[in-house]
Amino acid sequence: MMATALRHSIDRFADLPTLYAQMVATPEYQAAFGDPMPLSIAEPGDAPAEHEMPEPIAAQAECGGIIAAIFDLFTGTRLEPLAPDIAWGFVNSFHYLAGKLEKREDGFAKELGELARDPEGSEIYARSLEEKQIQCQSLAEQRQAIECMRDYAAEMYRAQSGWPWSPARGTRASSASSASQIAAIDFLRARQLEQRERHLPQGPVVVVTGPADWHDWQAIWARLDAIHARVSHMILVTTGQRRGVDQIAAAWAARSGVEVPVVRYGLYGTGRKTAFTRNRKILELKPVEAVLCEGSGVQANLYQLLRQANVPIHALRKADQSPDAVRVPPRASRRGH
Known part of the structure; x- marks a missing residue:
């Protein structure tokens, strides 16, 4: 399916060779998928474990292939006018999920901050602090991956439809950076700085x-x-x-x-x-x-x-x-x- 979508789409749109045909993952995908944390928590309540991330090139190719396939399937048929709406919804699903992950991330960051401000010397406290930090970092990693896929799918939507994608509501802010294990207080400071730059940016x-x-x-x-x-x-x-x-x-x-x-x-x-x-x-x-x-x-x-x-x-x-x-x-x- 992907090969067919690629071949047909490149014939019609000049933008696609730079987005899809060059089978080398972009720096954004490499940053979001290529350097995962050693331990992560996939679901709330799970213990930290080693979970694989999708390969950067596979994530990029499949994401672009889905958008291309929607347009290729409908082109030349009575459903052709519906292709942009369906593709828009696909991109927006990434945007919606990124927002949900950010809210969950905010909740764990608040809990982590409360723990870090009231330190105890017990082993239970240390384990709880470490797990909260890993959970918050895991959500940040998930959010960055979903935002990366959203941004690439939005570019594919623009190339295929001829119109730039934009969300129905809410802001759009993304950054692709690898997570690392750092102290809880430093992690919170870094996260606050990232949010401030994403939502209250500085510059001309x-x-x-x-x-x-x-x-x-x-x-x-x-x-x-x-x-x-x-x-x-x-x-x-x-x-x-x-x-x-x-x-x-x-x-x-x-x-x-x-x-x-x-x-x-x-x-x-x-x-x-x-x-x-x-x-x-x-x-x-x-x-x-x-x-x-x-x-x-x-x-x-x-x-x-x-x-x-x-x-x-x-x-x-x-x-x-x-x-x-x-x-x-x-x-x-x-x-x-």
Whole structure:
């Protein structure tokens, strides 16, 4: 099945040779699968044991093969329009599971912190502390592996459908790094730093905002590619909409090789002034550059604020968008929300 999917997909999509045909596991897969912990706990309540991890190249190939097979099976049939929806759900299942694992990881980290702050000298205490640490590390290892598969499946989805994948809800943050046995306190500190960098990243802010009714993703991606070339450690700030400009920008940030943190600066509160207050809050982030797509009066207000602050602005007009003839195929755009 995999060989057939590979052969057909490469004939149709230029992106796939770099994603799938080169049968060498990417550094992300090598990091997530290639250096497992000596001991792990596969299920809560189990004793620490030596459990194998899937081979990096096998995990990468099978993950990509499933996405390719979905499109190959449906192409040329009356089910073809459904392929992007099914493939989107497959990617989202990894995203959903990664979130569940992170919540469980947070719970064990809290218990581990409470134990570490109240040390005892007993053998029972030492064994309990060690098992809690291994459990937390095991969950972190599982989460990193699932996030790695999600990110690769998302790239395959983009190559096959022509539209970048994005989650229906929640944030997307991933990192592939091998776990090692370290002291409980050091482990918690390292984990807190990782979470802070994943969810509260530090770096120069680039603002991207615009209306939900926007289809020209190539123009936005081109501007962001140029900015990223100059500001490689940038943070992307959007207004958190699930469609249009914000979704296009978030999908760009999630591409393999880009991996730019995204902060969704949504609306908090009600009333006519809420959006304008948010604009001022965005200005307080001291952005170094901005991509603004033509929209409402709120968007015009943000343009004026940034211009007064001498922030370089890439302004895109609705009338300058690519025509409908070069839009992303409608079957793929249904997942742009």
